[in-house]
Amino acid sequence: MRTLTEPFKIKMVEPLKVTTEDFRKEALKAAGYNTFLLRSSDVFIDFLTDSGTGAMSDKQWAGMMMGDESYAGAKSWEHLERVVKELTGMPYILPTHQGRAAERILYGILGGKNKVFISNTHFDTTRANIEFTGASAIDIIYDEAKDPEIDLPFKGNINLEKLNELIIHHGKENVAAVIITVTNNSSGGQPVSMANVKELRKICNTYNIPLVIDGCRVAENAYFIKHREEGYINKSCEEIAKEMLRLGDAFIMSAKKDGMVNMGGLLTVKDEALSVKCKNLLIISEGFTTYGGLSGRDMEALAIGLTEVFDEDYLHYRIRSTAYLGEKLRNKGIPVVWPIGGHAVYIDAKQLYKNIPINQYPGQALVCDLYIKGGIRAVEVGSLMFGKYDDKGELIPATNELVRLAIPRRVYTQSHIDYVLDIFDDILKLKNQTQGYKITYEPPFLRHFTARLDKL
């Protein structure tokens, strides 16, 4: 296979600190064996998230300089509004400081006690926002998509048969909305097919239920459709994304992903009455309707980022560079979620660290080893993040014990990735010696952010 060409060169760099294994052992101990609590300056390769960690282009930086910081009616807002209207085809555009604020506003209005939201998979903050309103959140993907090994093109698809059953079971008037997340982050960054969303639209029409597209990675999803779904190979990724977004009644985006910026979010809706309610809430907690808690320069950078992300060469580079890491890991014998998704590689820690029982958090053990061996910061997506306790205080484990290596956009070079691959050779040597962990402190909710652990 030939080397992947990157459609850019480096214009600004950020120096990194190179640390020793002894230094990292101390740093990790001080952070309570929780990588969220590490200082970022002690991290060499930061795969904690692809959210807000991307590198902006020189054009975006130039846009930052042109940002109009007026409180009301700024030029930068008009620019962003124009770009987003064209992308979504929706008439009402609301900027927010980031995606979760858009969720809180929309789901706060649609939700409430006894309401149900149905999604392919709710992300953790999405679920928190929905449950906060008194509503419940139900995830429905196809059963085979839950198997990390099975090779299917659209493992992010929502289970349409299940959806029909659920709507009938709960009563259509109690279903607040159906949320389709593209790509499906929580199931390994797996794409959703256009056919699936079209069918979903029909069901929503039948029952008159609003369809929300959570599209923070809508461009990456479009790339998968282009290359995997029949009839799309000759369409541009931008055309595909536009086609998909026009199927929704509302669109939510954390712009920190495919918006190619470090801060920002969007909420767009078709319905005027709904838009008025959303704007009222926006002003209370975010900011005035023409800035929504963003600086003018951030809106300018986002308007440009939303154009750059649809560059076909960029998307090819983006998806293929993630696959490069994933495929090479698989060739080494590291169990990864297959096929490789758009923004991250997910490792099956239960398979890799078979000697560590689930209640000793094998995923977290791998996260710790990656940091100690290579200064690589990853995140556990398993029982530390999603585990709960039963009445006797025993751990109710999550479905999978995964470790996510999320790749920031346009930040790391191929030699960084090759370095990561080398570190995994060390991990393979360690795999039967590594010990598990126990939790020594945890807050009442979203514990993974601030919990502290100790070696067993």
Place this chain on the structure above:
Amino acid sequence: MKTLKKRSWAEPYKMKMVELLKMTTKQQRIKAIKEAGYNTFLLKSEDVYIDLLTDSGTNSMSDRQWSAFMTGDEAYAGSKSYYLLENAIQKYYGYKYVVPTHQGRAAENILSQILIKKGDIIPGNMYFTTTRLHQELAGGKFEDVIIDEAHDPLNEHPFKGNIDINKLDKLVKKHGAKKIPYVCLATNVNLAGGQPVSMANLKELRAYTKKHGIRIIHDMTRVAENAYFIQQREKGYDKKSIKDIVKEICSHTDGATMSAKKDALVNIGGFLAINDWDVFEEARNLVVVYEGLHTYGGLAGRDMEAIAVGIAESLDDNHQHARVGQVEYLGHKMMEYNIPIVKPIGGHGIFVDAKAFLPHLTQDQFPAQVLAAELYIDSGVRTMERGIVSAGRKANGENYYPKLELVRFTIPRRVYTQAHMDVIAESAAAVYEKRKTIKGLKMVYEPKYLRFFQAKFEKL
């Protein structure tokens, strides 16, 4: 009061980058304001020549802030920019624990949810739109305990932001201290006209609240401007630096919410600071739901860097002297033209008394709203109504009728020059000349919350 000579406030900076402005004709402006429903909030900023809508987030950053901006660390967790910000807040303000938020109202939202229970009373020195709304949404009720002088635009009390301890004591006696989770103390009270609180008043308030076990939460968005007035006006403080005075103010309070878009010289950002670990822990959990992880709270790393540098710059004596000096320069010019303004001149803007400017209009005809529109038509200067439209409605649907019906000329920091100030004063004078011909407005669209932002009007 001594008049400031022009040379005394020469700015301690020069221009390093400029932003070009579009010049418009009167015809274009008449059309634009009509389309905006006579609401200056709804104007496009490119149709505005001098934008005095707000001093919030409209500042110009220094070259040092821009360089810090470039070194912002965008890591999701444990960003070095967070530690820089935390360190600046601890060092200059003295608060122990810090939770960043995307702007000030987000900090108010989180704080109100943690501290206020249904039926609680929150005394404060004059309402502010978003602050009061968050208190009400959390189930509390705001009670104004500012001194009476604050409601009289002509009273020249040097500290019109002071709290009337007797009013507070009445509330405590009536409701009991347990119903009062905290006193909301704003420094340099915005809606009173940018009027300061004295250190003596604050000390008295501290002694009183200590006795009753009530917290003081400091709305500190313009604390440095307040400190400047203490330095200029209060006995025993003329030799102290603004830096020391600010730290002393904060030391008499238990926590703070801040919109960094004012004093701290940035375009976006805010934080919640608190000395109480338990409140901090709750805030750290809540901020994840509303804003972002507690080490970024909805801000880019570079924005946290710029705030850290901006806080230090805002406490420079020369900076505040030029800042308030410019505002006073504009105020004195207006007084020369006999324009009725709130006295003494405040820290962040000039507040024109619309009732005195347009005595032939009733408050229901929105005198401040129409005056702001007329000023825009005359010269492209954008100001803001702070009167009956901003005050909104009570829970029972009745309009609040605030005593003050003002047009606010807010001056962004380090943005406009002396020539701009002259243009503004001359424009106000031109509108004053023709004041008797100005007719009122009627409201044709009213949103549910914070109506001043989006309401639309037509000429009577």
